[in-house]
């Protein structure tokens with residue numbers, strides 16, 4: 001097996017084709033190479049490579065502008081969305097556009113005229129971002145599930161070309177869109193961040209600049225595999241949010257969950273709360289939503305006729321907003337009867353609280369005491385209240401601490417599932433699918449404080465508070481997890497996981513346990529890590545992913561599993577694959593050709609002189625390689 005201890009990871013070997021001059025201009029003298037692309041073609045030991053490695057800290061973000069106040073301007077009839085204004089206006093603002101870098105790297109030639117680049121960030125990243133603007137731009141009050149589906153499909157279409165996504169959106173229905181997208185996006189591995197503003201970005205005093213900049217910085221720098229909402233210095237899980245203020249910059253709240261991140265003097269990601277990947281399935285979008293759903297808010301004296309009319313066909317799913325911890329009048333048999341008839345006929349009714357904070361407990365199902373959760377911190381106490389059983393008898397399902405926005409869009413998503421029985425749909429509604437509901441507090445593990453290892457370290461450093469303990473854990477465990485992976489020690493990884501270690505975090509070189517396992521070809525560990533929080537999209541300080549490591553060390557089975565999970569080469573890697581393939585064909589390296597093809601490289605991609613691998617093999621007269629390439633191509637086409 002190849003030695004994986006060397007982190008230097010130029011993917012390409014020395015080429016037999018013509019190389020670039022020191023300015024990166026290609027021999028044809030046409031489009032100069034972007035520094036990232038140059039890196040792949042240069043020797044790792046040269047000075048040029050050191051410079052280029054810095055440029056390799058580029059990440060790409062797609063900004064989808066759907067409309068909303070953030071991009072509106074004043075008109076005689078009030079604020080209206082202004083088309084084609086963002087790119088030209090942001091180019092004038094130095095914090096949104098590093099003109100020198102853009103010119104030096106020929107940004108527009110490479111990425112098109114809708115692309116800008118931020119100045120280098122504190123952690124030395126360059127965020128290159130491209131606008132995709134909808135026509136017409138919408139006030140979010142006009143949004144429908146078709147618009148959510150369009151956003152979802154655009155994310156899917158562009159998924160492999162970008163590291164993260166920012167969705168510009170009006171605030172009025174932002175929490176609905178964030179919730180809906182969180183369900184539509186299945187096995188999401190990259191950040192999708194929705195933001196907007198209360199005052200247009202073009203006004204002197206506005207909140208759009210901070211919100212857009214914050215969203216770009218998070219989407220471009222952190223692999224947070226969730227649909228999030230960013231507003232007023234806080235990053236929330238999208239399906240936990242609700243709009244709470246129409247006149248404040250602090251317009252959103254996440255009443256039952258702490259923010260995923262805060263961006264104040266420091267950017268602090270609360271990794272403990274970030275969803276951890278737990279799949280070997282590829283990202284996909286399920287854009288179908290069932291429109292026969294509704295929200296019904298109980299109020300004193302609501303008539304049976306109103307409820308009956310609301311529950312009539314074609315209604316298939318209803319979120320009933322009840323009082324307190326899931327209560328409804330228990331002296332209204334007429335009402336309960338109507339509800340029971342509806343659930344008997346197959347309507348799914350979720351019981352969610354009208355309270356901004358708190359939950360309708362699972363315990364309500366059994367008619368035992370139910371919990372009104374006052375705070376999601378598992379270290380804090382919660383209150384216990386009595387809860388009626390009547391609504392359970394009427395067939396309602398407990399909605400835990402879901403917001404009405406999340407419950408409604410979840411119903412719409414679940415009810416649209418084909419080939420799924422009513423019982424399975426009900427089960428999905430009661431399950432936590434995307435972090436939209438908290439587990440019952442009784443089941444929560446207090447793993448950090450139970451950890452013997454952390455306790456020993458904390459004691460020797462005289463540390464007692466939770467924050468300091470967590471800081472130590474986060475500093476040490478990524479390196480320990482890499483070491484445990486190198487040793488093939490799943491038990492040690494289990495212990496680290498129990499401690500709260502997040503396997504997507506990198507060591508001092510940005511290398512994650514998955515990089516190590518992929519380099520070592522340890523398939524069992526790769527699978528374990530993918531199922532336990534590791535992201536396939538992590539990049540080390542050289543810009544390399546676990547997939548590029550597996551290719552470099554020729555670990556075929558690992559490449560297959562990573563590809564199945566959605567790993568892919570970057571656009572630059574794909575662009576340069578032609579040279580690598582030609583070089584492999586010229587040196588009759590069939591193993592190399594196969595692994596590059598498995599990793600997603602296009603066998604028809606030409607190298608620098610315009611010839612693809614096949615022509616190269618023909619040119620050197622190697623019929624065996626020609627036959628092998630024909631076989632490989634057939635496999636790619638027919639599977």
Ligand SMILES: NC(=O)C[C@H](N)C(=O)O
Nearest residue numbers: 068069139140170171172
């Ligand atoms: N602040 C905003 O964006 C409100 C606007 N009406 C919208 O939702 O599109």
